[in-house]
Every structure is written in C-alpha cells, then in structure tokens.
Amino acid sequence: MYKHILLAADGSENAVRAAKEAIKIASLSKETLVEVIYIADFDKAKTDILHATSTETLPIERRKKIKNVEQVLFDANVNYKVTILHGIPGPEIIKYANEKGVDLVVIGSRGLNGLQEMVIGSVSHKVMKRVNCPALIVK
Amino acid sequence: MQKLKQQWFGNIRGDVLAGIVVALALIPEAIAFSIIAGVDPMVGLYASFCIAVIIAFVGGRPGMISAATGAMALLMMPLIKDYGLDYLLAATILTGIIQILFGIFKVAKIMKFIPNAVMIGFVNALAIMIFTSQLAHFIGISTMTYVFVAITLILLYTLPRFIKVIPAPLIVLVVLTSVAIFSGFDLRTVGDLGAITQTLPSFFIPDIPFNFETLKIIFPYSLALAIVGLLESLLTAQIVDDMTATESDKNKEARGQGIANFITGFFGGMAGCAMIGQSVINVKSGGRGRLSTLVAGVFLMFLIIVLGDLVVQIPMPVLVGIMIMVSIGTFDWNSFKYLVKAPRTDAIVMVTTVLIVVYTHDLSKGVLAGVLLSAIFFVVKISTVKLSKNGNQIVVKGQLFFASTDSFINYFKQNVFNEKQIDINFSSSHIWDESAVGAVFKVKDSLQEKGIEVQLTGLDESSKKMLNQLDGISSSH
Numbered sequence: 135m136y137k138h139i140l141l142a143a144d145g146s147e148n149a150v151r152a153a154k155e156a157i158k159i160a161s162l163s164k165e166t167l168v169e170v171i172y173i174a175d176f177d178k179a180k181t182d183i184l185h186a187t188s189t190e191t192l193p194i195e196r197r198k199k200i201k202n203v204e205q206v207l208f209d210a211n212v213n214y215k216v217t218i219l220h221g222i223p224g225p226e227i228i229k230y231a232n233e234k235g236v237d238l239v240v241i242g243s244r245g246l247n248g249l250q251e252m253v254i255g256s257v258s259h260k261v262m263k264r265v266n267c268p269a270l271i272v273k
Numbered sequence: 274m275q276k277l278k279q280q281w282f283g284n285i286r287g288d289v290l291a292g293i294v295v296a297l298a299l300i301p302e303a304i305a306f307s308i309i310a311g312v313d314p315m316v317g318l319y320a321s322f323c324i325a326v327i328i329a330f331v332g333g334r335p336g337m338i339s340a341a342t343g344a345m346a347l348l349m350m351p352l353i354k355d356y357g358l359d360y361l362l363a364a365t366i367l368t369g370i371i372q373i374l375f376g377i378f379k380v381a382k383i384m385k386f387i388p389n390a391v392m393i394g395f396v397n398a399l400a401i402m403i404f405t406s407q408l409a410h411f412i413g414i415s416t417m418t419y420v421f422v423a424i425t426l427i428l429l430y431t432l433p434r435f436i437k438v439i440p441a442p443l444i445v446l447v448v449l450t451s452v453a454i455f456s457g458f459d460l461r462t463v464g465d466l467g468a469i470t471q472t473l474p475s476f477f478i479p480d481i482p483f484n485f486e487t488l489k490i491i492f493p494y495s496l497a498l499a500i501v502g503l504l505e506s507l508l509t510a511q512i513v514d515d516m517t518a519t520e521s522d523k524n525k526e527a528r529g530q531g532i533a534n535f536i537t538g539f540f541g542g543m544a545g546c547a548m549i550g551q552s553v554i555n556v557k558s559g560g561r562g563r564l565s566t567l568v569a570g571v572f573l574m575f576l577i578i579v580l581g582d583l584v585v586q587i588p589m590p591v592l593v594g595i596m597i598m599v600s601i602g603t604f605d606w607n608s609f610k611y612l613v614k615a616p617r618t619d620a621i622v623m624v625t626t627v628l629i630v631v632y633t634h635d636l637s638k639g640v641l642a643g644v645l646l647s648a649i650f651f652v653v654k655i656s657t658v659k660l661s662k663n664g665n666q667i668v669v670k671g672q673l674f675f676a677s678t679d680s681f682i683n684y685f686k687q688n689v690f691n692e693k694q695i696d697i698n699f700s701s702s703h704i705w706d707e708s709a710v711g712a713v714f715k716v717k718d719s720l721q722e723k724g725i726e727v728q729l730t731g732l733d734e735s736s737k738k739m740l741n742q743l744d745g746i747s748s749s750h
Binding site: 174176177179180181182183184185186187188189192220222 | 606
C-alpha cells in the first residue's frame, strides 16, 4: 500500500476535498503517513512579511491557513505531519515529491477554465505531468 | 570561514545565472531612478555597480540585491535641484557614515518598534511617489508617447508568460528602442535628459566647500536617506530570510549598507539601498549567495560599457512604462482588505503615513509620523483600566501608569461605598511608575478619611517593591 502520501494544501476548499480522498487511501493501512505540504509562495513573501505581526508569528499564521486540512486529517485519525516549504508552488511540490520519493501525490484542482489556465497556469496539471510517482488530482 | 565559503561558492551556477538576470532587470531601473533623482543616468548606474559589488562583500544578507533605488532617488530630488550633483555625492558619503554608526550601535533592533501599519504605509507611499514622478514624462507630451507607454505595459505583463529566461523589462527595452530608432517616431529619449559615459567609475572627492554651512545643507538629507535606506534594506532582508528560510545578520547589513554608500559617494554614485523587487527576482532565479550580488553588479557595468551608445536612445515612454510596473509591484494590494479588516487605529496609522509622504514628498517624515502616531495609539490602548466591584472586593484590570491613573481615581470618586472594609485587588494589574503609586495612595487616603479600611491585595513582586519604595518616602515626613 502507499506508505508515504504527499498532500498539497493551500488553505482552499479544493485542498480539503483532496484531504478527504487522501484519508480514504490512508485509512487502508496503519503504516501510511500523510505529509501535508504548504508552499509559502515566493510571490507572496513581501505581502506575508508586511502583514505578519512579527517574524515569529509568520510560521503560526501559515500553519493556520491549512488548519482546515489538518482538522479533517486529525478527525479521521490518520497518521500525518505538516511541512512548510518556500518556493514557487508547482515546481516546489514536484521537487519535494521527487526528492523524498513519495508513493503518491494528492492535490486539489482549482477547476480553472481554459483562459484562466492559460494565464495563471494550473499547478495540479504541472504536478501531475512532472512527478515521478502516481498523482491523484481531486476535482 | 566555512560559512563564508558557503556564502560565496555554495551555489555557483545558480548565483551566476541569477546575477545575470538581475543585471538585465536592473539596467532600466537604475536609469529611471537617476532620472527621478534628476541626475545623469551614469550616477544611478555607477551607484548600482558600486553598491552591488561592495555589499556582496560586506553585507549581512547573502543573496539580497542592493543598488540605486526609487525610495532614495525620491528623497534626494530637492537636494540636486537646489545644490547640484557634488552636494548629492557628499550627502551620499555622509549617509554611509550615519548608517555605519547605526550598524555599530545595533539600530536594527529598532525595526521591531516600527509597526506593520507604518511599513505598509511606507511601501504604498513609495509606490504612489514612483508613479507620480512619472507623470511629467508622459502626460500631455504627444499621442505617440501614450501609445508607447501602453505598448510597454502590455508587453511587460504578457511577455513573462512566454519568455521566462530573460526579464521582460529588458526585452521590451531592446525591442521598443529599436522600433523607435527605425520608425523615427518623435519621442523623448534618455539622451535628452542626460549623458552616458562608457567608462568605469573613478575615485574623486566631491567639489564642495568643507564647512559647517555645507554640513547644515546635507545633514538632513543624509539622515533621511540613512533611515529610509535602512528601513527598506531591513524589510528586504526579512523578505529574503523568509524566502530562503535562512537567517541574516541585520546589524552587519546596516553597517554594510553604510560602507557601500560611503565608498559609492567617492565614485560618483548616488546613495542606494536594498531592493525588494530585484531581491525577489534574484531568489526566484536561483540566487542564494554573495556571488549573485557580485555578478549582478559586474555584469551591469559590463553591459553599460558595451551598450552605452544604445542607452541614450532609449525612449522615455518605455522607461515610464517600466516604472509604472515597478510602482504596481511595490504597492501592497492587500492594503484594501487591510483597511477594512485591521483595527481602526492601525488603518489610521497606515493612511496617515501615506498622506504625510505624499504631502511632504519625504518618506522619512511619513515613517516618523506613523511611528509616533502608533506609539500614541498604543499608550491610549493600554491606558484603559477597568474596575469592577464584587462584594467588598474591587478588581483592577489593566496597566496602571501615568496615562491610566485618571480613570482609576475617577472610579473611586464616582462611586459611593458603604462597606467598612474594602479590598482592592491588583492581581490583573501592574503598577508601573510613581504616578500609579501616587494614585493608589490618593485613593487609599481618601477612602480611609471616610472611615473605610483599605487593603491592597494581589500585588505582584515588582508592584509591591514600587509601592514600598515610595511609601517609605511619603511616610518619612
């Protein structure tokens, strides 16, 4: 079974839906670890610093953003941990997944239309194409 | 030693590539900031070269890019208008000295006292000022000017979708300069506003009278430049710290900024500081070490020496477009949400900071006003003392000090007590100063005059000490 599941979270509802699917797979085996990763986006670093009460509270504030995902994992009683990384979301998820050799990547899809996808780009699509393991994209 | 080696050579490939990208993105900005300040483009270009190269060695935050900046250019504008370049160079040298002193006296700590509201106001005011500084270069000049500004902006925002390796501003600069040259459109160029010399900067002492009069002229500018430069540099350092998940030495950075400005002044460059936008570009392009900053500076100078002839032909509308993009990128667009959601006092501080800058054209005054205002708000906020009665116990909640004693005393004046014995509980309070002690004694005395016995309970150790100390004095006479 999948031992190490990487769950990408950004605080959105799509990430919660993805978490629920990850739970379904994780609850099949006691040994499965769900690692929630949140990418502190390079492009948002300036805003985050400007609006953080202090540099000490920034990690707490980021952790709060993915509390919704953490809550469902906690409630489902699965084995999980949270990792916060810094970078450009798509490439950073891919790099981390490939470096750690995870067994499965679970990621929510924002459901962009064709134009939005062309302009802002789909993170889940990029991840799916470039990770070396199976990927589960949750609509 | 090991650490220094890591900071220089830990990421050679990434640093060299990122440094080149930054140099390309830096050229249009260095020229545009020179024009904002009102000096020849070479002053900004020399500054960017010198500062980047020097800070690579003496800075406290590897991977951060420092050069000529908009914030500094805006501050020095009146000095150049009234007194000319030599006074600016002297002011730059003095700015360096002040910043070195700031670094030695560990002023970086003071950053903690500058609230978010002021920093948000600072970046917003900076963005607005950069934008308004461009108006004179494109409003009411010619239709073609508007067309070029519009084309520049469209290209700047769409190109990065397709070409990721070369920074969009440089592509736009090259393409539109060629278009302007070959089409023969009548557009103002950089050459109309200043000259470009294709030589390396050289050492010289600014031609100013060395007397008190000169110092009186340049000191206010230097102080403002030193403060604003450090503010932006330390903010940028925090951003780079966060992006790279590493720590940096803020006092060393302050000193480094000082050394860089001090030397730059002697090489004909204007004062500069760290750049948020360029540092973000550097880290995103893979730059992490000191080498990236060095490469950025050296490659910039190399390009100017090779391409200097073309620089004078850059049409002004293209630079204006790039500056509009810089101001859009500088503005904190979350501010609107902040204005709605943040505590009212924070929102007022932010808006005040912006308004004062826009009104005085001086970023340092806005920051100072913002800090003062938020200090006052802070005192007002913590000076509310709440008292509640529970049987014969009166519970004091809040900090008791000079600003809050009035409401404490008034409570006892306004209420009538029928109890024979009253217990004033301080377990949720703290006695800070002599005024607080005085107020407590005053209340105690007036209650005892009415025949009510007063007991003070729940005092913490330092409050007790404060009371006992002053009690000793008052009972001695």
